[in-house]
Amino acid sequence: MKNHASTLLAEVRTFRQNHPDVRYVDLIALDIPGHFYGKRYPIEMLEKVAAGSPLKLPQNAVLLGVQGGLFKIGDYCFNDGDPDANRRLVPGTLKPVSWESQPLGQMLITSDGTEAPIEFEPREVLAKVLERLQHKGIHPVVAFELEFYLFDKKLDNGLPQFARDPLSDDPDDQPNLHIERLSRFSEVLDDMAQTAKDQGIDITVMTAEIGPGQFEINFGHLDDGMRAADWAALFCRSTRGVALKHGYRASFMAKPYLQYPGSGMHVHVSLYDGAGNNLLAAHQQQSLRHAVAGCLELLPHCMPIFSPNHNAFRRLGGTVNAATRASWGFEDRDACVRIPESDPRNLRIEHRLASADANPYLVLAAILVGLEHGLEAKRDPIAPLNEDRSSGSDFPLEMLDAVRAMQHQAVLRDKLGAEFVDVYCENKRQDHLAFQQEIHAREYRWFL
Template identity: 80%
Template structure:
């Protein structure tokens, strides 16, 4: 983004926020870790003004490495052999916004190591920033739009298990999977508050859909010319949506597969590629670059599964019920495909990458998709047959975390595209998380084997 002489500074942003929100005393400074959780600190707003004016902002580097449950794993020399050093962070301009779902007035702002003197190589936002910078040097500008599916649940768990949300009007369980518009009306209070709260964060959330699962919905975001900002929107929406649901006496979850008998929740990502003159690169030469980009995505997809399926539960989506692919595939207007090509004008021609679970890390998902597209443009190979021509067309991908990590760890194009240090750290984080998850005797094991 090109700065101008009259562009507002961070200090201007903080002072304007204080002027418009004089009752806010604290601001949460947030960043996304590898599993996709926010970590950070709550700053008094007068101290935030000092940071905006140039005071250093540091947090432990290893916050980024936390496992799904917040624990630290020995990964290379990190965590237990490095003295747990601090690393510089910076405020992300334009992200200081009011929080609307807390009881007390509060603000929040994104922070990151990208753009600092010593970025953290494995920080998700920094990984995506490096990919975008590489594409920019090649004159390629992605335009991105996320779609996120999620479930609403009753706030109270029953025997540790989720319950269907209560219809606000009848107080009956909303246990009817359908796409009826009436469900949007019944849950309009919480859904509209979710969109309004996201909009207050600067997130262009717009279209709401009642999905197939009981209490399942989808929110679409506007197309964004800044890939980092598009991923910021997805991350911030997850945070605000969970908060708004609790405010309304419900739970919201982006868990990939909360019910075995109902559809899972996905993260769909629309990506177009433009040159500096605004021409859609995918539409050139009778759409040959589109097909090359598809081929690249399909080639790297089996080696990026720990990113697309970020936990044990996420693998349950694949091959189950509707619109959940079991092989890497593509097709025109085909929702059974991992990569769908929506019908559009040449200027809006794009891929829709549909494989990732809704609880995946949006920065890393977008980085992996862009690496696949870049790989395909460089290799200039035609893809396998689309599902429109051959319903059996597809490429196998790993269906569990250990196999997925093994497929990702040593793949040269993935290491080159995302960074060797990141790939090492990420794969070991996922391997250790999987071992920790399996290190418990479940009630089912006692029922089967005791």
């Protein structure tokens, strides 16, 4: 613990030397819906925390709904006295914030690794999965890909407006999938990429996607799954901030336009043993087939994680490369689980179902549990789409059905934690019901 504290203290002191104008640091963590919460600390107090002073925040901050309110979930929130819970600083994450008007820093905090971690904190859920896999000699290598839209900064009666192309205001004039669109928006995109790199995130490929103002960013492969999820979470925060600075609004909303493709979170995962052998390639790739079967078996029960809100379910089906059935295939982007072409050393799955606004810690945890379950159960998967275009199994396409499918699934309760599953399902149920508590103008047009 002394070495850990000295490392953190050195990190804070080095940051202060390199950024003498920074007076405050945002200490942040991701809640269940995937939003950051936390506190803004004077830099002097952060040094004390790094030296070992307690860092406490309300436990129930993790339980916030999409709009930030608290729901009654068991005895949490209203019958537990709203207790504090210890958090710790995440080493290596203290970075400058360049998109605010005043000099600022930010640093991740978490309850995982403390004496009493919060069982339903997303980062803790992933930490337990990664720890269990490590004890089994399984070492994941992970890379995220995130799609997002740029909009005009101002909404039009609450509705998004297309990002203002420097050459044209007509969305049909934006060259979809063309390199030219990257050039037209290069000022803001370059700033997003550089800001992410300043946060320690390895940005690799950037693509103009099919929707007007839609882009995709790829991150480097990491042998640290937690850090990979940290990158995805931090990228969303910095990208929104940079967009506002340039007069745009960046959104990872799953389906902002019915007529254009939604935005997804694609996750590449390969598994290695302690000697560096690719476990998915073992036994002439039979292990890959087992892992895929496990992912597909649990996929219908993980839908509240992969599609975490009402809008995310709109993304499924419809336009491009978003399946409505659990499926897999080699080099097939219509599949939920795609196997990209690669040599045996780099054999991996690409899980394509999650929406871009899903919680990256929970998405990765769910995928890894599916792979783990498949390797243990050793079942063969259904036919790939390459052999049968109608192959696939159904999964829920509505939140309350999805919650029911998740809550009592034995493997998820065992491997993600029963307390987490119960809390998460109730959080999603309450968010969905709260969303229904508003009469839309369409109801008056149809039924008045």
